[in-house]
Amino acid sequence: MTATAPRDETVYEAPSARQQAVLDAVLALLVEEGDQLTMDAVARRASCSKETLYKWFGDRDGLLTATVRWQASRVHAGRDAVGTLDAATLRERLLDFAASWLDVIAGRTSVVLNRIAIAHAGSRKGNLGAIVLANGRLAIGGRVKPVLEAGRTAGLLAFEDSETAFRTFFGLVGRDIQIRLLLGDALDLDAAEIRRDAARAVDQFLALYGQARP
Amino acid sequence: MTATAPRDETVYEAPSARQQAVLDAVLALLVEEGDQLTMDAVARRASCSKETLYKWFGDRDGLLTATVRWQASRVHAGRDAVGTLDAATLRERLLDFAASWLDVIAGRTSVVLNRIAIAHAGSRKGNLGAIVLANGRLAIGGRVKPVLEAGRTAGLLAFEDSETAFRTFFGLVGRDIQIRLLLGDALDLDAAEIRRDAARAVDQFLALYGQARP
């Protein structure tokens, strides 16, 4: 029963429409302006008063946290029914994960949010870092592993520990891309490139863990 | 001729002993205090005046840059004579790279410096990001690729593009480790764990790219 739902440790009430607009303003500002985000700028951009900002989100950190959570809530799309798998579907599913994951991490928003979270993790209370981790790396792990296990059940994959297998998958897909982007490398991946990368990663993963059905 | 030397784009004069002491103080402070590094704190810690700091390094950015460069200059150890390779030596060399690379990125210093550089890349002039990239990802790439190519020449490896092969290697070694550490995940790797990880990565890499000598 602990299956697909993306472990929301505490239930935070969803932001109202107006609040969502504010959070979108934060995201936009973050993407445009790099990360020296000031409360003044947010208030101006969102056409609201700073006082409201503080009333709604407590403080700057609260605003950032809400923003990260808000963005995360959008990404959690995806139907994950794991039925029985044949080789083609397994491959398809992995491809799907790989491509959409690359798509996310290559996006400006993801890069900026990760930067914020990393900076935050560097200066006490790694709250943001934990949130990003939970909604990024861990969330996708939680969704991929069942597929891997289903693949094993179907005799298509061989591994002992799905976590380890997943981490290899993760490495094959992401390689140096995320760190390069975070460090400011240009490196723009278009859709075609992403598809190619994803395919290569999946091929390699299957080469390592796949087995012809005995 | 463009071979092993780690592309130092501009020659910066090495810091004097006293300056090195200051930079070490910065590193220590960074490691201890997270990243809210103030010039005051540096001056206090290094027992020098702020004025001297500014005289030597120009401004805060200059100090950070010098620190990153200073740390980088320490890592560049390593004899890289690429002779003829047999399978065992190739494996050995790759293992070596993998383990020492993991060792570096798992270190507090690396994590903190990467955090700084990433934050910096987020707010205009990605200077630090570029430097870290050049001395991290790119430097190790520059050192591994010749080995891979020697392996190919010796008929031990098969690949078309050494860059691509290296990136796979990179992914297999690093997996999710760096991003997790940057985001504040605990995840402490002891030496044994690192050796195991490195061995697994090399095995996987050889499974993908190795070939029995024909």
Place this chain on the structure above:
DNA sequence: GAGGCCGCGTACCGTACGGTACGGTACTGG
């Protein structure tokens, strides 16, 4: 021992920015 540097310590300045206070406007319920 006199001048000149270098660099330490400390006091100081300016400003950017997080956070608060307050007046003014619109809407709601009674």
Place this chain on the structure above:
DNA sequence: CCAGTACCGTACCGTACGGTACGCGGCCTC
């Protein structure tokens, strides 16, 4: 029509921190 609430806009406060100025002691050179 009035009280209450919500929220915008703006002015304001406090402080942390980057950067500068200055005085003083140690060290060289002559």
